[in-house]
């Protein structure tokens with residue numbers, strides 16, 4: 059089952075490395091994520107998306123405001139909140155199979171789920187590489203392994219920081235479908251960061267568009283389309299144009315097309 063996340067009046071201020079000043083990475087964020095919802099965070103580089111995920115994961119604390127997970131204040135990390143980092147974080151001394159087994163063992167689910175390990179490896183398309191170590195995999199393979207490792211322990215909330223960013227477009231579309239299938243099966247709550255407007259519309263029920271310096275929520279857009287979604291449909295096109303406009307890219311795109 060999924061979980062709820064309540065973010066209230068959250069700001070995050072970092073000390074700057076170069077000067078004695080500070081940097082406001084997140085400013086006054088209010089957001090309620092529903093149980094079992096698939097939500098994406100979309101925004102330019104540096105607008106605080108990873109910082110927000112890290113706070114929800116319990117790896118950072120807010121400077122102001124608070125975050126509640128299933129109604130309780132977040133204190134540190136917990137295996138019910140899985141995180142797939144922007145850079146993959148497989149254990150380099152363990153094989154693909156070893157990494158998944160480690161996740162199950164460290165969350166005390168190994169006895170119950172050891173029969174599923176091979177299925178996860180196959181799902182990631184890594185069957186022939188299951189005994190390989192991370193340095194013997196391509197970037198995309200590593201990211202796929204990190205993704206299935208996080209999914210294998212069935213977290214109530216999965217925080218995904220551009221998990222498909224390093225993949226070629228075919229693998230990416232296949233994994234988008236797999237992500238949707240797993241989400242519908244496991245009914246966990248998903249918060250996923252992406253730079254890709256189409257990916258956000260294809261996957262999520264709501265898209266949170268963020269603006270930079272300081273990171274704020276510019277708009278929350280409902281995606282009322284049923285699954286599976288058609289990337290070529292008129293509704294999809296309308297949403298794409300709306301989000302492009304919101305992100306201030308519409309003008310550039312129009313100019314490109316009128317040349």
Ligand SMILES: Nc1ncnc2c1ncn2[C@@H]1O[C@H](COP(=O)(O)OP(=O)(O)OP(=O)(O)O)[C@@H](O)[C@H]1O
Nearest residue numbers: 072073081083102103104105106107108109110144
């Ligand atoms: N630990 C830190 N110390 C100081 N500044 C930080 C720290 N982490 C993030 N920042 C700053 O906070 C801002 C937001 O960073 P963040 O990584 O959250 O952005 P992002 O939206 O995930 O960007 P990208 O799309 O490039 O991954 C940036 O200006 C970054 O330099």
Ligand SMILES: [Mg+2]
Nearest residue numbers: 107108109144
């Ligand atoms: Mg980031």
